[in-house]
Amino acid sequence: LAAPKLTTLLVVVSDGNVLLGEKKRGFGAGLWNGFGGKVDLGIDASVEHAALRELREECGIDALDATRRGVLTFHYADAPNPMETHVFHASAFEGTVAESDEMRPAWFPEDAIPLEKMWPDDEHWYPAFLRGEKFVGTFWFDREKKITRHELEVVETL
Ligand code: 6U4
Ligand code: NA
Ligand code: NA
Numbered sequence: 237l238a239a240p241k242l243t244t245l246l247v248v249v250s251d252g253n254v255l256l257g258e259k260k261r262g263f264g265a266g267l268w269n270g271f272g273g274k275v276d277l278g279i280d281a282s283v284e285h286a287a288l289r290e291l292r293e294e295c296g297i298d299a300l301d302a303t304r305r306g307v308l309t310f311h312y313a314d315a316p317n318p319m320e321t322h323v324f325h326a327s328a329f330e331g332t333v334a335e336s337d338e339m340r341p342a343w344f345p346e347d348a349i350p351l352e353k354m355w356p357d358d359e360h361w362y363p364a365f366l367r368g369e370k371f372v373g374t375f376w377f378d379r380e381k382k383i384t385r386h387e388l389e390v391v392e393t394l
């Protein structure tokens with residue numbers, strides 16, 4: 237079995253609004269998403285450290301209360317290894333949200349996130365995420381990045 241590629245996704249929810257970024261380049265360009273990227277074993281002491289580092293790099297803020305809320309495994313038809321994405325929630329942060337080379341940030345009301353312009357798995361797990369639940373899921377995608385199969389479970393502990 238191929239080892240999964242570890243990545244992070246951090247979503248800030250503050251005063252009923254969700255901070256997302258439109259990805260300007262690379263994997264998932266054009267889609268709105270939380271902030272994140274690859275865990276770099278050379279510089280990240282932990283997956284949480286990677287999540288905080290990517291948030292800072294991509295929109296200029298430091299999350300103060302990040303907690304891990306989900307683990308998602310993505311199988312892409314054209315990728316040799318699955319991607320394991322650790323999803324973090326934060327509500328408090330320091331700094332000023334700013335656009336970067338990678339992301340154009342914007343706030344959305346919790347009940348109006350732009351699901352039609354997000355990864356197709358997001359409609360499955362954001363409701364649990366926004367309810368404060370923890371979750372584990374696996375999604376399989378075809379070459380057009382459509383979901384062919386999925387599993388999603390709410391869990392007590394990750
Ligand atoms: P680096 O250089 O690390 O910033 P980047 O272009 O951000 O590279 P990558 O592969 O490191 O891409 O990270 C992919 C990002 O996209 C992670 O934040 C996870 C997220 N992502 C990938 N597939 C996703 C999916 N199906 N649903 C989702 N987020 C996904 O909500
Ligand atoms: Na990234
Ligand atoms: Na990155």
